[in-house]
Amino acid sequence: MSVQLGWVRTFVAVYRLGSFTKAAHQLGLSQPAVTHQIRNLEQAMGRSLFERLPHGAQPTQAADGLIREVQGPIDLLSHAVDRAFGDDPAARPLTVAGPVELTTTRVIPAISDLASDGMRLNFTFGLADDLLDRLEDDEFDLVISTVRPRGRRVTATPLVDEEFVLVASAELAGQLPLDRLATEGPDVLGDIPMISYAESLPIIRRYWHTVFDRSLTTPPALVIPDLRGALAAVKSSAGISVLPTYLCAEELADGGITPLIEPEIPPLNTFYLATRRGSPPHPDLTLLHGHLLMKAQLWI
Incomplete structure (x- = not known):
C-alpha cells in the first residue's frame, strides 16, 4: 500500500x-x-x-x-x-518568552544575526509556570523555561545547564573566615546579609541543601526581583548571594566578586526550549530553535 x-x-x-x-x-x-x-x-x-x-x-x-x-x-x-495562497504566518513576529536575565544577557545577543537577516521577534519576560501556561494557550511560539514542561501540548528540548555560585564582593569576602566554610559549614558566615530575588530564597535554599546539607531559615535582607540587581548589590558589598555563573562571569574574572566556596559538584539547573504541539509552528521557529541550541554551548 x-x-x-x-x-x-x-x-x-x-x-x-x-x-x-x-x-x-x-x-x-x-x-x-x-x-x-x-x-x-x-x-x-x-x-x-x-x-x-x-x-x-x-x-x-x-x-x-x-x-x-x-x-x-x-x-x-x-x-x-x-x-x-497569501496566508503567510511569517507576516507576524515570532513570539518568544523567558526569564529576563538569561534572555537579555544571552538570548537576545545570540539572535542579533537572525534579526539583521530579517527575522522579526517579540520578547516577553516572566516566570516559567506562567509562561508555560500561556504557551499552551497559544500566546507564544517558544518559551525558554527554567522548569521542565509537563503539559501534553508542550514539547521540551534541553538547552543548557546553568551553574550556581555563592559570591560576595572581594572586600566583603576578605572579612569572612572562608578557610573554615567548607569544613564547618555556613554557620561561620554569621548574620551576614542575604540577597535574594524572592522572599522564599528559592535559589539560595537549594544551594544550602545541595552544598551544605542544611536548611536555610534566615530571611533575606534584600529582595530584588531581578538577578542583575542582586549582582549589583553583591558588588557593592551589601551582602552575599547565590547567582548563576553566566550572569557574573565577567565580575568573577576581573575579581569584582569572589566565590566563597568551590564545591566538588556545584548545583545545576537546566533551561529548556519549550514549544507547543497544538498548532503548526511559525515558519522561523525551526531556524531559531536550532540557532539557540548551537549558541547556548558558548554561554555557560
Missing part, C-alpha cells in the same frame, strides 16, 4: 494535539475520516501509532520515531502552501 501525503499530515496533527477529534477540527475533516487515514497509515507501516484512550490518543514508540522524520517536511510544505 502506498502512503498518501494526506495521511502523514493527519498523523502530525493527531500527534501534536493528542486527539482525533481536535485533529479533525483543525484539518476540517470528519472524525471518521481522520480515523480512517490513521488506520491506513498504520496498515502501511505495519505498526500501531496511537493507543486510543477515552479522552485522547497516546502516541506509541513508533509514532515518536515517525514524528521526528516527517514533521519538518510537512511543516515546510504547509508553509509553502500558505505563502502561495
Whole structure:
C-alpha cells in the first residue's frame, strides 16, 4: 500500500494535539475520516501509532520515531502552501518568552544575526509556570523555561545547564573566615546579609541543601526581583548571594566578586526550549530553535 501525503499530515496533527477529534477540527475533516487515514497509515507501516484512550490518543514508540522524520517536511510544505495562497504566518513576529536575565544577557545577543537577516521577534519576560501556561494557550511560539514542561501540548528540548555560585564582593569576602566554610559549614558566615530575588530564597535554599546539607531559615535582607540587581548589590558589598555563573562571569574574572566556596559538584539547573504541539509552528521557529541550541554551548 502506498502512503498518501494526506495521511502523514493527519498523523502530525493527531500527534501534536493528542486527539482525533481536535485533529479533525483543525484539518476540517470528519472524525471518521481522520480515523480512517490513521488506520491506513498504520496498515502501511505495519505498526500501531496511537493507543486510543477515552479522552485522547497516546502516541506509541513508533509514532515518536515517525514524528521526528516527517514533521519538518510537512511543516515546510504547509508553509509553502500558505505563502502561495497569501496566508503567510511569517507576516507576524515570532513570539518568544523567558526569564529576563538569561534572555537579555544571552538570548537576545545570540539572535542579533537572525534579526539583521530579517527575522522579526517579540520578547516577553516572566516566570516559567506562567509562561508555560500561556504557551499552551497559544500566546507564544517558544518559551525558554527554567522548569521542565509537563503539559501534553508542550514539547521540551534541553538547552543548557546553568551553574550556581555563592559570591560576595572581594572586600566583603576578605572579612569572612572562608578557610573554615567548607569544613564547618555556613554557620561561620554569621548574620551576614542575604540577597535574594524572592522572599522564599528559592535559589539560595537549594544551594544550602545541595552544598551544605542544611536548611536555610534566615530571611533575606534584600529582595530584588531581578538577578542583575542582586549582582549589583553583591558588588557593592551589601551582602552575599547565590547567582548563576553566566550572569557574573565577567565580575568573577576581573575579581569584582569572589566565590566563597568551590564545591566538588556545584548545583545545576537546566533551561529548556519549550514549544507547543497544538498548532503548526511559525515558519522561523525551526531556524531559531536550532540557532539557540548551537549558541547556548558558548554561554555557560
